[in-house]
Amino acid sequence: MNKQCDSRGVAIAASQQGVTLMELMIVIAIVGILAAVGYPAYVDYTDRARRADGRALLMDAAARQERYFFDNNQYSSTLTALGYGAATVTSAEGAYTMGAPAAGPTGAVATSFQLTATPTFSDTDCGNLILDSRGTKSISASNDATIIDRCWGR
Template structure:
């Protein structure tokens, strides 16, 4: 009988190479994943704003001015998934209004921040840029 048998398995070097490859792949994949998650959360805020914008226009068809209250137009103060707070800023009148969607804690978006729309469409003045609306 053969008293010395070769044991099958991985060497320490092979194991370290495999761990290094996994680390490199993870360092590439994780930032891409987090950016994808932020894009999905931004979509929540943008859809809430566009729904509120449609509600404002509908309200205006039967009243002399835009509404100053989200309740009056039947819109919630939070986005559907809860990542943004929706608000009417300023004082709406017969011709103007501004709606904003601000990120809610714990979600933060230092790249885009607050999204806004007004009676003319997307509002970039002091709010998220046109690039953020595309992301």
């Protein structure tokens, strides 16, 4: 007769084979705890990566605005004048969109601008990323400097 043995060579009784319901429940509880801790960290990580995409979009547009200002002595109020192919631009990874820059005119000459990148995902922590001609970085969700620094990756 063939009997099953454990790792020490001790025979296992027929009633001890398999996994008990209690053991299965413990494993499910451990997996649930790990998921409850790990998922928010994963979401935070992916949101930070997406924000980097939005920051890159704004920095590129700001550089184009400065180039345009150098050539025309004023800032542009359209993205097409900055060399973009459309009135609305999507970031490289598709996480943000940007519409026409808000050009702040003094008389008929735009001497400042404000660029806004709108997330295509739900970002309740930061909302829109905003960059202006003075280099001021802000967000639409809060005026708290700590949150702004976190959203801008500082």
